[in-house]
Amino acid sequence: xxxxxxxxxxxSGDTELWEIIFLSFxxxxxAILFSAPLAIMIAFCLAYLQFPARRFFIALFNTAxxxxxxxxxxxxxxxLSRSGPLGDLKLLFTQEAMIIGQMVLCFPLLVALxxxxxxxxxxxxxxxxxxxxxxxxxxxxxxxKEARFGLTAAILAGFxxxxxxxxxxxxxxxxxxxxxxxxxxxxxxxxxxxxxxxxIALGIVLLLMALxxxxxxxxxxxxxxxxx
Amino acid sequence: MSILNKQATILKLGDINYKRNKQIIxxxxxxEISSENFILMTGQNGSGKSTLLKIMAGLLKPDSFxxxxxxxxxxxxxxxxxxxxxxxxxxxxxxxxxHQTPYLFSGTVYDNIAYGLRHQGLSRSEISHKVSEALKxxxxxxxxxxxxYALSGGEKQRVAIARSWVIHPAFILLDEPFANMDKHSRNSxxxxxxxxxxxxxxxxxTSHDPHSGELDFNRHMHLHQGGMIEKQA
Numbered sequence: 001x002x003x004x005x006x007x008x009x010x011x012s013g014d015t016e017l018w019e020i021i022f023l024s025f026x027x028x029x030x031a032i033l034f035s036a037p038l039a040i041m042i043a044f045c046l047a048y049l050q051f052p053a054r055r056f057f058i059a060l061f062n063t064a065x066x067x068x069x070x071x072x073x074x075x076x077x078x079x080l081s082r083s084g085p086l087g088d089l090k091l092l093f094t095q096e097a098m099i100i101g102q103m104v105l106c107f108p109l110l111v112a113l114x115x116x117x118x119x120x121x122x123x124x125x126x127x128x129x130x131x132x133x134x135x136x137x138x139x140x141x142x143x144x145k146e147a148r149f150g151l152t153a154a155i156l157a158g159f160x161x162x163x164x165x166x167x168x169x170x171x172x173x174x175x176x177x178x179x180x181x182x183x184x185x186x187x188x189x190x191x192x193x194x195x196x197x198x199x200i201a202l203g204i205v206l207l208l209m210a211l212x213x214x215x216x217x218x219x220x221x222x223x224x225x226x227x228x
Numbered sequence: 229m230s231i232l233n234k235q236a237t238i239l240k241l242g243d244i245n246y247k248r249n250k251q252i253i254x255x256x257x258x259x260e261i262s263s264e265n266f267i268l269m270t271g272q273n274g275s276g277k278s279t280l281l282k283i284m285a286g287l288l289k290p291d292s293f294x295x296x297x298x299x300x301x302x303x304x305x306x307x308x309x310x311x312x313x314x315x316x317x318x319x320x321x322x323x324x325x326x327h328q329t330p331y332l333f334s335g336t337v338y339d340n341i342a343y344g345l346r347h348q349g350l351s352r353s354e355i356s357h358k359v360s361e362a363l364k365x366x367x368x369x370x371x372x373x374x375x376x377y378a379l380s381g382g383e384k385q386r387v388a389i390a391r392s393w394v395i396h397p398a399f400i401l402l403d404e405p406f407a408n409m410d411k412h413s414r415n416s417x418x419x420x421x422x423x424x425x426x427x428x429x430x431x432x433x434t435s436h437d438p439h440s441g442e443l444d445f446n447r448h449m450h451l452h453q454g455g456m457i458e459k460q461a
Contacts, residue, residue, distance in 0.1 A: 122331055124327050124329075124330075124331035125331055125333065127282075127287050127325070127327070127331075128327070128330075128331045128333070129333075129343075130286075130287060130320060131285050131287060131320065131323070131324050131325045131392075132324065132343050132344035132347070132391065132392070132395060133320070133321075133344050133347045133348065133395055134343075134344075134347050135347070138347065142333065145333075145334070146333065146334060
């Protein structure tokens, strides 16, 4: 019964439901957009440059991948709350705070996966670009282009991680309707109220998105193998 | 690409030392090369041929290095902090290194040959003209739009040589270029190597191929136990 209601909500174009879906994608998309460039550049440095503590940083990012979202939420909450060191910024319970939380969550994953991808790119790609007269910055972009399929897969994996996280968004976003309520926090709220229809509808959206992301990932990986 | 005057391209490379895992690979090498040279470099596996070529191309930092050209216009020593940076820049501008198994970027053959030209600020029509010319020389005029991964080993090597030729460096360093080639590909590679000579591009070529003798070398260098011996060409 609840499932039928959920499907009805989805297909009838329920404004509140679609607003939550849109907000969720908007926040997570911005979080990925802001984190990916820096994460990829750090990954490149870890893969191609030799410097002290390089291995330590690799281990650090690998470890940070498994930080629970609720710990990130708690830390940010303490930093952003009125009595916290960043309280003056008045970011708590805003979309910006949710974006920061999601950036913190996906950043180590993006670095670790991009590093693994870039590490796997043939060293001759860099040497060939340099010996053909490319400026080192251009050579970096050539290597990134060679790794584009793996990097896209890393970004999609990062997006998958944050679109479904509830701990951080709930704590620093506050689950405010029309402003900071996204799919996972809405599901948590509706379930606690015993109102399952909206929760199921949003769950269907998340599952569909996971399916689409995985199909796209499989396609991307296929393209990567084809180009080898 | 080259910043050297083609009339006076004599380079003096000295004090080249390189260790890997505390093992001496190159020990105090000193030699001169000119853009009129066509040098065959031989040596056993592990004698440091590829290492030396990579150092000369500015792709590998040696433990020590001195570079001078013309009447010692530029001298760089690895002992000074910025000297390898300066030498590296100079070497990268004048030497082009080809791997034993060449790396072709993803994309078409055309894109690969045009890669270096796109960093020289040439117009599209100039690039297109040069790429077409290069494709004719390597006897692959019909493969411009072929994806690079679809080429055979020999075709890849020929495309890689053409890709280096179009940017016209002072020297091209060919690391075992005939390793993946059949007779047809080898003959085509000889044609482009002769073209390099006609264009006054200095060539240093490492090879185990007995047919390499068909090429008209004017110097023969042999690497042995970290040192270098000049043999009769």
